[in-house]
Amino acid sequence: MSFRRFLVKRVAISIALTIVAVSIIFLTLRLLPGDPFSSLIASGGLSQEQVDALRAQYGLDEPIYVQYIKYVQSLLTLNFGFSIAQSRPVSDIVFPRLLNTMVLLVPALVVTAIVSSILGSYAGWNRGSSFEQLSIVVTTFFRSTPVFVTGIFFLIIFSYQLDLLPAFGMRSATANPEGLRETYLSTDFAYHYFLPFFATVLYYSGDFLLLARNSVVERKGSAFLTLHRAKGLSEMEQLARAGRNSMLPLMTYFALRLGMMFQGVITLEVVFSWPGIGRALVLAINQKDYPTVQAAVFIMAFAVIIMNLLADVMYAKLDPTIEGGDV
Template sequence: MTFRRFLAKRTLIAVVLTLISVSVIFATLRLLPAGPFSGLVASGSLTPEQVEQVRAMYGLDEPMYVQYIKYIQNLFTLQFGISITQQRPVGEIIIPALVNTLVLLLPALVATAIVSSLAGMYAGWNRGSWFEQSSIVVTTVFRATPIFVTGILLLIVFSYGLDWLPAFGMRSPLANPQGYAETYLSVDFLKHYLLPFTATVLFYSGDFLMLARNSVVERKGSEFLMLHRAKGLSEMEQLGRAGRNSLLPLVTYFALRTGMLFQGVITLEVVFAWPGIGRALVQAILQQDYPTVQAAVFIMALAVIVMNLTADVAYAKLDPTVGAGDV
């Protein structure tokens, strides 16, 4: 199979998975026993007649298949509609929240990948050393601990116990930053950023460390390293050669993990009250805000599917036998 056919096949699969994901959330929301306006009727804020008018305004009185077609058209043209609870465009809610999530996750993932991969290579090269044993134990403990538990422990120690760092939010209540530089580079932001950043790094460090360690262990006794050793290369130079040959699984895993991070971000953002897309999704679900829930789930599902596609393409590019052998 040529690379073009491989790419076309994987892209088609990604499109089908996206359609399945958005269809599931469409059906799930509309099968809920209580609609988005039931609370307003119960509280007396709206009469049943007014609710019907609002339902018509949002197109919820139309046949289900008509709602579905419009829903698909709007999602794939990034027309997310108007929030039912906040009465403003969903894009104004979701896009800033997505930026906040990416600001939290991407630097944490890059730092984790670099530091943990280097540590894993060193541990694999020095198999049986105290460094390998202690690094495996520490990272395994944090990987086995749910990320929200790690976050809560960090809050207990550094926010409530030592009172070194703020507990919640992305900035102080009275802060009024102007522009991205003041928003994301200020000292106040960095203080709020440190704990969720640390929780993310601790949780995912074990994956990269073990992957890099295992790759180096597999290559340590290979013929090409024996040749380099015969040429008189130093230990660090041999480790560098082994590390470069271990990049294939690390690169593809990085792409996969970038998409899967959105699964863990929901609980992390709730714990730290971080105004990201995960927290926006939880609030929208509690309020049964259909347009916001649909947009948030669409973006998160799309991120996972696109990064899986990226991992497949990266693997096929780095290892041509993958694309050639995929029938």
């Protein structure tokens, strides 16, 4: 199969998955009992006539298929509508919080990939050593422990017992930063950033370390390293070449993990009260804020689909043998 056919096939699959995800998001919210305005009637806050007017304003009185068509049309133009709970454009809610999430996740993933890959390559090269055994035990422990448990443990120790770092939020309550520089490059931000960043790094370190270790173990006895050994290359030079040849699975896994990290970000942001898209989603679900929930879940699902597509394309481009196989 040519690369062009491979790419067309993967893009078509991604489009189909996006349509399925969009449909599931829409139908799941509509199948839930009640709607965002049901509680207003029960509490006596609004009359039935006023609630009916609100439902008409947000299009909730229209047939399901009409709501679905309008929903898809709005997604195509990235017009997520107005938040029911906050009465302002959903874009003003989700995009700033998406940036906060990416500021937390992307640097953590980059640091994790680099450090864990180096340590994993060294562990694989020194198979059977105490370093290999200790690194596997430590990283496996943190990977098998839910990230919110690690986060709570860090809060208890560093925030409440030692009182070294703040327990919640992205900045102090009195802080009023202006611009990206003051928001993300201040000392106050760094203090709030450390705990969620470190919890994320520890949680995902096991994946990259074990992947790098296994790749180096497989390549340690390969013919190309035997040739380099015969040429008189030192142990460190051989390790560097083995690590470089292990980059293909690491690069593709990095793309996959960047998309899938949204799975764990919700609990992480709730534990640390981080004002990201995951925490915004939880609040919107509790308020039955349909437009905000739809936008947040769509962004998360779309990120997973796009990063999976990118991983497939990277693997096919870096490993030409895939194009001739059954992909």
